[in-house]
Amino acid sequence: MRLLSISTGKVMPLFGNHHPDYKSVASAIRKKSTSDLENPLPVEIHSLGIKGDEQADLSVHGGIEKAIYAYPAEHYAFWNELLSRETRKPTLLKHGAIGENFTIEGLLETEVFIGDKLLIGDLEFVVVKLREPCFKFNATLGYKGASKAMVQSGFCGWYLRVLKTGTLAAGAQITLIPGARDTSIAEQNRNLLQHRNQQDLWE
Template sequence: MKIISINVATVGNLFVTEAGEAPRRVPTAFDKKPVAAAVRVTRLGLTGDEQADLAANGGINKAVYAYPSEHYAFWSAQRLAALKRDMPLSPGAMGENLTISGLLEDAVWVGDQLQIGDALFEVTEPRVPCFKFNVRMGFSHASKAMMQSGATGFFLRVLKTGMISAGDAISLRAGPRLQTIRQLHEQRCNGTQFDLF
């Protein structure tokens, strides 16, 4: 288990076009780009990273977003099917701060702790995508595909600040082991109709 890439972005604009309307500007920090140097982890996230919508992202319980690189092949296939062209995805494309390998949603539990570099994180919850994910992926059912597949990634709380770098190993310390990220995602989806378009 390790970090493949550390990705950050400042708040910019996403232009959303709806049928019959002029494009509107939506603030977002979705356009995460890899950084080569070590990054400082603070209680509220990574130095150099911002969140535009603190109700959905950021804060103590969603300070850092981790996404398994193993899901990238799924998203490449989804985009090829929807857009009829191959459009490579680079780390950060899911809006994640940490592109990771070796740790999927069914193997990480709410409350597990992840030691990475000098920093210590606690797994909190799966992601629920919004319409911005559809726009960034280029097709209208991307958010629905994330919810149906369970390829959500997960948010992290920062328990100990410190420095992290791409390539750092991830050491997992078991928490109470009551519910995996996938189980929590499925519980939230059970009987719930998500309007993600």
């Protein structure tokens, strides 16, 4: 298990026809890699996330409990295939395109539980909860069904709280320290799929 990429984004207008009330909203969901395997630059991580990363709506993103959004690289094949088919345009997403800060490999939602600790390099994080997508994710990928597809596939990723700050670079090894193991990210997503009013996912 290792960290493939570290990505950050700035708040900027996000345009699209993916919500009935808004044609443009402020968002920092568009992330770009600042440290990858080809250029593993050290990045500063503090208690509120990655230095230089921004969030537009702190009620749903960022803060202590959602400082870092981690996403498995294994799911990129799913998104590339789905978007290529639905938009009829060849798609090859770059790391950070799902809005994640950490693109990782070797660890999936079925294997990660709320309360698990992740040791990445010399830093330490704890798994807090799954990522719940909204219309901004649809607008980012240019496909109205993107949020619905994320929930239905279970390919949601998860948020991390930072327990030990410092510097980190792509290529760092990841070690999982199990917590109570009561609820996996996959189980949390299934509960969301069963009980949430999902209308806002594709409006």
